[in-house]
Amino acid sequence: MSKLYLVPTPIGNLEDITLRAIRILKEVDHILAEDTRTSGKLLKHYDISTPMHSHHMHNEHKTVEGIVHRIQAGETFALISDAGTPAISDPGFLLTRACVEAGVEVDCLPGATAFVPALVNSGFPNDKFVFEGFLPVKKGRQTRLNLLAEEERTIIFYESPHKLLKTLSQFVEYFGEDRPVSVSREITKMHEETIRGTATQVLEHYTAKPPKGEIVVVVGGKK
Template identity: 75%
Template sequence: MGKLYLVPTPIGNLEDMTFRAVRVLKEADGILAEDTRTSGKLMQHYGIGTKMQSHHMHNEHKTVDALVQRMENGETLALISDAGTPAISDPGFLLVRASIAKGIPVDCLPGPTAFVPALVNSGLPNDKFVFEGFLPVKKGRQTRLKLLADEDRTIIFYESPHKLIKTLTQFVEYFGADRPTSVSRELTKLYEETIRGTAQEVLRHFTERPPKGEIVIAVAGKR
């Protein structure tokens, strides 16, 4: 029986890779990467020569059975995403579930994930929080926002830069203009930035300064 490792990779700063993560990737029989071109840069930086293959949201349903079979035959596979911890708003859940069902050992290494530093950095209560990831693009979006308007815990979202203004505008509409909000972008990178204020103030900031990069939003719960 083989094994499945979930290996977090840096969300920006390559120095955030752990010694254990490098060792596991070097020793694995194969690496499952969301984008082999993106991950290739990381592999080259750390001298990791393990063979990679694509495992992403468009093919994971088709490849899970074959990957499980490989591990049943004794192979050790390591799953990585483009950045952060696999299966957090990235592919991984289906393979983990299938591996567990077949009794294959699964080991998730601790490491980078964007929402934790964004939450701690926000200054909002973090003793209790909910992680929403990406909001629905169209169907179910308004229903979700109406439901979250009454959530009393801090809420964490992921968002793309070209949808940030729309999302913040809807936060003002559904949560209220004065709801404390924090937006972190480009975490661990050269131009890392966190903007804090009310939903209206943060919306005004990014309306005047169009955002770039990966974005995490933290919104205070309803008082």
């Protein structure tokens, strides 16, 4: 049956992909990739020759309707992002919503996503948590931080290395210098590390040692 598959891909270590994901990527008619150059390395590694097409934040508004029509006509698509699970701070939501609204079957496979190991590895309570993804760059950022300052659940953020110091500084300002923070960097990769401490301590660490790579920040909730 024609459908849309959402297929998680490794966030670093290429071994972190399921056997089912490999099979689906070989069986579908088309693969939609956030960056075909990045995904091409994964497909080559697993000898996957399925035709691949670009599907990213800059073109998804224009391509969604056509993809839905092609699935309705009998073709099967798999959507992948550069790393992790599609639609989690990556393209995928618009296409998924359009398929659901059109009555097209959507099947999301379980698999890699960066925030889960960062959350578990932080040592903070994880029975209840809030996933924030990336904070607003400008508009609405202060409003969001003021709101989150009162959040009692563990909070998870994605952040880029060149913005981490600014974000940690704002955590000190809005959440308090003693708020517990855990920063996981380069998860599953060679230089993977997790730095834990108060917001001030973690800020001091990365001020002295500028961060590199993909970053997940976990913040303890307000006591």
